[in-house]
Amino acid sequence: xxxxxxxxxxxxxxxxxxxxxxxxxxxxxxxxxxxxxxxxxxxxxxxxxxxxxxxxxxxxxxxxxxxxxxxxxxxxxxxxxxxxxxxxxxxxxxxxxxxxxxxxxxxxxxxxxxxxxxxxxxxxxxxxxxxxxxxxxxxxxxxxxxxxxxxxxxxxxxxxxxxxxxxxxxxxxxxxxxxxxxxxxxxxxxxxxxxxxxxxxxxxxxxxxxxxxxxxxxxxxxxxxxxxxxxxxxxxxxxxxxxxxxxxxxxxxxxxxxxxxxxxxxxxxxxxxxxxxxxxxxxxxx
Numbered sequence: 392x393x394x395x396x397x398x399x400x401x402x403x404x405x406x407x408x409x410x411x412x413x414x415x416x417x418x419x420x421x422x423x424x425x426x427x428x429x430x431x432x433x434x435x436x437x438x439x440x441x442x443x444x445x446x447x448x449x450x451x452x453x454x455x456x457x458x459x460x461x462x463x464x465x466x467x468x469x470x471x472x473x474x475x476x477x478x479x480x481x482x483x484x485x486x487x488x489x490x491x492x493x494x495x496x497x498x499x500x501x502x503x504x505x506x507x508x509x510x511x512x513x514x515x516x517x518x519x520x521x522x523x524x525x526x527x528x529x530x531x532x533x534x535x536x537x538x539x540x541x542x543x544x545x546x547x548x549x550x551x552x553x554x555x556x557x558x559x560x561x562x563x564x565x566x567x568x569x570x571x572x573x574x575x576x577x578x579x580x581x582x583x584x585x586x587x588x589x590x591x592x593x594x595x596x597x598x599x600x601x602x603x604x605x606x607x608x609x610x611x612x613x614x615x616x617x618x619x620x621x622x623x624x625x626x627x628x629x630x631x632x633x634x635x636x637x638x639x640x641x642x643x644x645x646x647x648x649x650x651x652x653x654x655x656x657x658x659x660x661x662x663x664x665x666x667x668x669x670x671x672x673x674x675x676x677x
Contacts, residue, residue, distance in 0.1 A: 398637050401434050415642055418468045419625070422480075425617030425670050426657055427650045429472040432643060433464055441467040461488040466497050473502065481505045484615045487512040495595035507599035508611045528604040529597035531558045531587045534578045541587060543602050554591060556602055560584030617670075624670065625649050 396402035396413045405414055420429040431437060438444055444463055465485075483504045490512035498507045511527060525531055526540055533539040541558035548554050562574040563584040572584030579585050591598040601608055626632025629649035634642055653670060660669040668674045 399639065401639055402637075415639070417646060418464055419618075419622065420468065420472055421618050421621050423482075423484075423614055423617070425621040427621065427653050429468070429475075430646060430650055431464075431468045431471060432646075434639065437467070441470075443467070462491045462494055465489055465494060466501075469498075469502055479503060482508060482611060484508045484612060484618075486510065486615065490596070492596055495599050499591075499595060499600060504600070506601040506611070507595075508601065508608060508615075509599065510612070511596075511603070525597070529589065529594070529602070530604070531589065533561055534585070535574075535576055541585070543605060544586075547588070555588040556591075556598065558587045558589065560586075621653070621670065624653065 392404055392411065394404050396404075399415075402413050402415050404411060405416065406412075407414065416433045418429075418431040418433065419427065420431075422428055444467060481504065483498050483502075483506070485508075487510040490509045494509070495507050498504045524534075530540040530543070533541060539561045541561055542563070544557040544559045546554065547557050559570065560572050560574060560577075563570050563572050565571070570583050572579075572582060574584070577584070589598055591600060597603075601611070625646070629645075629652065631646050631649050634645055636642055636645070656671070657669045660666060
């Protein structure tokens, strides 16, 4: 199959959601409410403005082709956004397609996010990750029993010391305001039990400013559902997922108008004191 559509060379062949298709790809950035904040079209103009983006090559794995496209487009999209807006966000949330070793440093160090909530992508795992001392979520394991993860015990910011996460022996309890180890075969002589620290800078992918698989992690990632709702709103309600036009200017105009419509819906819902309808034009006018 040709790599682009005959009617328009900018409509590329991609592998998305389990099937090959010809699409004009765009990136959408929303805030935590699912309100549109930025739209980038991955066309020749975008590539000309970002010559640092590597030219994508076809591989034997269509899933890998897709993940490369998503992860490499992220940094230039965010650069364009922050160049236009003087905003700061503490948390970045995305799906596993954006999980790569290169992603976390620029999210946390360059763009100033405190946390990057991105599920691990099994395709990006490698043998040089700490194994079997740590589980797949980056939790230290009991040195005597690798089936027991150690307990997270908070975020430490000691004076003149690097920020770090504290983990304690899984076989400890509190008695009389003191932690006690009740392990039958302890790995330390301390009655307090074994303590381990992990440092975010040693592996930003494993420790992206938050401990993976904790309640906080799970609660934050649930918020990503509003992004999918916004994308479905664009595709279905605003019919950008089934456009009949082949002209790029018309395609861009349709997508931008969909974003403008959502923002107008937000303004109307706010003026009508109906915050529950900030992303639902149909409910607002019903």
